[in-house]
Every structure is written in structure tokens, then in C-alpha cells.
Amino acid sequence: GAGVSQSPRYKVAKRGQDVALRCDPISGHVSLFWYQQALGQGPEFLTYFQNEAQLDKSGLPSDRFFAERPEGSVSTLKIQRTQQEDSAVYLCASSARRGLAYEQFFGPGTRLTVL
Amino acid sequence: QKEVEQDPGPLSVPEGAIVSLNCTYSNSAFQYFMWYRQYSRKGPELLMYTYSSGNKEDGRFTAQVDKSSKYISLFIRDSQPSDSATYLCAMSEYTGGFKTIFGAGTRLFVKA
Secondary structure, three states: OOOOEEEOOEEEEOOOOOEEEEEEOOOOOOEEEEEEEOOOOOOEEEEEEEOOEEEEOOOOOOOOEEEEOOOOOOEEEEEOOOOHHHOEEEEEEEEOOOOOOOOOEEOOOEEEEEO | OOOEEEOOOOEEEEOOOOEEEEEEEOOOOEEEEEEEEEOOOOOOEEEEEEEOOEEEEEOOEEEEEEOOOOEEEEEEOOOOHHHOEEEEEEEEEOOOOOOEEEOOOEEEEEEO
């Protein structure tokens, strides 16, 4: 079957614009994670969903960042009033397991550039 | 100080060499230890995971965890040019929880 897909793959935004990044997890996976990966760094945890419930959003850097997964499948990460420091690759991962984080399957990421 | 420290490299080795990649960490609550491989412009893919201390072998790859020293290693035997990638160590606590902490990644180049 298909892996995790993300769209768009590349996004260029002007500072102050709102953006929405989409993640389609592997079908049936209950856990979904969002990460932010800056250039030359490892992924940094943003938020976690178990089905439609957002159980951990402690990694979201500010209240401009918002994530949802209303039907427990597709997820959207929204960034309002983008800033240059938001430029990064945003990775989505899904897992068939609840909670335990080691069997994550990652998507290719969305590369966001804020001008 | 970061929770997980990893030398970013780059590390350049000839084909066939044994590669040693390492991470240190400060959080003694970490119980799950993972190694991911990431090719350019791709998402990370899981290579190996280990629970608690010990060794685990899978083909040309061996993962070691020394919790007393807070040190983990990944060894690659008979390295191939196709192994050229960034290798990320990652760790998480056994709380049913959700947060995985990644190292910065080591860039590896295997020369033919």
C-alpha cells in the first residue's frame, strides 16, 4: 500500500501569510505526529494525535501553529502569519501503535520557505 | 546542552569500511533507542530500534546501547555507496508517550 504522503511538497509564502500543510497517513494508522526539521538539524516534535484526539501539543512553537485531525485520518498543520523563522521542512509520521513512538513511518515532508 | 548530542560530521569513508556512528544523551528516562536513515529531500526511515540496553544486529547493521554511559552506537559493516545518507539517532521515554527526541544527524559519505 501507499506510504505517508504530504502536500504540497514545496511552499513559498510571503511573511504574514497563512499556510496549510496536509498529511495523509498510512490507512488505519491511529497515531500521527508532526515534526519540524530545520536545515542541518534533526526533526523536532511538534504535536501528536491518537485518532482524532490531539494528546500532546507541547512542541508547537507558538499560538500561530495549529494542527487538526478531525476524522482521525488526514491531518492539517496550519501556520498563521508566517515568519521567516518558520522556514523549515515539516514532516508528518504515522504509526499503527498507540503512544509508543518507535514504529513511525515518515512522509517526504513539506519544505516551507517564508520570504 | 541538548538532550541528545550527535556529531554532525561529515564522515567520509571508503567502500567496504566499518562505520561507527554515535550519540550521547542526558535523560536517564529514555528507554527506546532508534536509528533512522534520511536521504536528501526524503523523510527519515527507521533502520533499527532497541529497548533498554544491549546489542541488536540486522544484516550489516548493529546497534548498541550502554545506558550506564548514556551512549548509543550504530555500526555499519562492509559500507556501500548506497549507505551515503544522514543517520539520525532518536530516543523516547517509556511513558506510553509521544515525544521522540532526535539527534542532529551525522552525514555519511561512502566513496566507491
